[in-house]
Amino acid sequence: MADLEIIAIHDIGEVRPGDDLAELIAAAEDAELRDGDCLVITQKVVSKAEGRLVDIDPDDPLSHKPLVEQESVRILRRRGELIISQTEHGFVCANAGIDLSNVERGQAALLPVDSDRSARGIRDRLRARHGVDVAIIISDTFGRPWRRGVTDVAIGCAGIQAVADLRGTTDALGRELLVTEVAVVDEIASAADLVMGKAKGVAVAIVRGLEPTWFGRGSVVDEIVRDPADDLFR
Amino acid sequence: MADLEIIAIHDIGEVRPGDDLAELIAAAEDAELRDGDCLVITQKVVSKAEGRLVDIDPDDPLSHKPLVEQESVRILRRRGELIISQTEHGFVCANAGIDLSNVERGQAALLPVDSDRSARGIRDRLRARHGVDVAIIISDTFGRPWRRGVTDVAIGCAGIQAVADLRGTTDALGRELLVTEVAVVDEIASAADLVMGKAKGVAVAIVRGLEPTWFGRGSVVDEIVRDPADDLFR
Numbered sequence A, B: 001m002a003d004l005e006i007i008a009i010h011d012i013g014e015v016r017p018g019d020d021l022a023e024l025i026a027a028a029e030d031a032e033l034r035d036g037d038c039l040v041i042t043q044k045v046v047s048k049a050e051g052r053l054v055d056i057d058p059d060d061p062l063s064h065k066p067l068v069e070q071e072s073v074r075i076l077r078r079r080g081e082l083i084i085s086q087t088e089h090g091f092v093c094a095n096a097g098i099d100l101s102n103v104e105r106g107q108a109a110l111l112p113v114d115s116d117r118s119a120r121g122i123r124d125r126l127r128a129r130h131g132v133d134v135a136i137i138i139s140d141t142f143g144r145p146w147r148r149g150v151t152d153v154a155i156g157c158a159g160i161q162a163v164a165d166l167r168g169t170t171d172a173l174g175r176e177l178l179v180t181e182v183a184v185v186d187e188i189a190s191a192a193d194l195v196m197g198k199a200k201g202v203a204v205a206i207v208r209g210l211e212p213t214w215f216g217r218g219s220v221v222d223e224i225v226r227d228p229a230d231d232l233f234r
Helices: A021-027 A043-049 A065-070 A115-130 A184-196 B021-027 B043-049 B065-070 B115-130 B184-196
Strands: A004-009 A038-042 A053-055 A072-079 A082-087 A092-094 A107-109 A135-142 A151-158 A204-208 B004-009 B038-042 B053-055 B072-079 B082-087 B092-094 B107-109 B135-142 B151-158 B204-208
Touching (some): A004 A184, A004 B184, A038 A184, A135 A184, A184 B004, B021 B038, B038 B115, B038 B184, B065 B072, B092 B135, B135 B184, B184 B204
Antiparallel strands (some): A004 B004, A053 A107, A082 A092, B004 B204, B038 B204, B082 B092
């Protein structure tokens, strides 16, 4: 018997501005939601549902670059066409999180204005209309310094702590754990990506079997975004 | 039916220098290994089995700091007692990956000398003696710039590509994917940590249901470690 199960939701269909994601997910045949599940939803469909789409010149591969500057509060590095910047939310990522994959040609998707709020909205609607108590994580794909390859991380959450603080607990040998703030929402976003892939068009997954003590009030922006004054690499 | 299952292996017992991890895992009751499984093993038990333990003064909380300098090829940042450095493997992490949790009082565990080789050894022994073809990931817990909280990442692998390269494939709308090198071994390490926790003494987990095309030759050091000349934050 598995301790953790991850289930891809295949059939929510193409998401359009104004769509109600909670209803699309609740109506999906793969999605038999249970209390205590965590739904991971990719940023792209949240941005689409919220109408965070901007027209760009489909024939100019750089036509979204002015948007990147506009969506950034600080540029950290530039190399060629690559811009690493800090967004208004405090995220540090490439191109201010703007990308062109899985959107219609001639459009670019911006990050949700407030992904924690987006997550709370979906969670509240699923609870109110379908009577199911699930946590929500909104995920996006970020690069990292020092390590090649991208991974999925959380950009918003609701109903789950972003960081599980184990300080004060002991390890298996009874010694106090010191460095023990685990970014569980980022680990969950990465786990869900393993069944989504970038090419499969799977935008939502259920993660079932998470530690019950992690559930509760949470916010990626409040808990995960590091204060720039505290950051050794900004 | 879940697309991905993660199963904690609880009963490998306390690992000591010279122990054969492959045998301890194969003997565990939770571990009914199947071809195509991926085993995630935490660095701590690999270091213990390989005897990468050093005596320190149990009454001096800083007595492992000279080891940190010795295990580092380059110091990137210092703040108070915190050292962020690059190890011989090319990993950038706190305290050169040396830590004191889950080891006996008076000892510190160093990283394995070559964790890809460690992974290959365990994989080869499981195949030769138990006839099972599994991938191996050795995981460790690293912090990151810009985001609070630690996550588990891979420091070694065998039988699985560290990075799945999707360039040249198309997204769900038929557009070519551009940024598509996914660090799948890091995502798998994070996923496994969700059933291990830092406090539970679970050092091994099975991840079942991974994309079959990811299996094959792989190396964290060759594929994940970014060339410093290529790195914007070193």
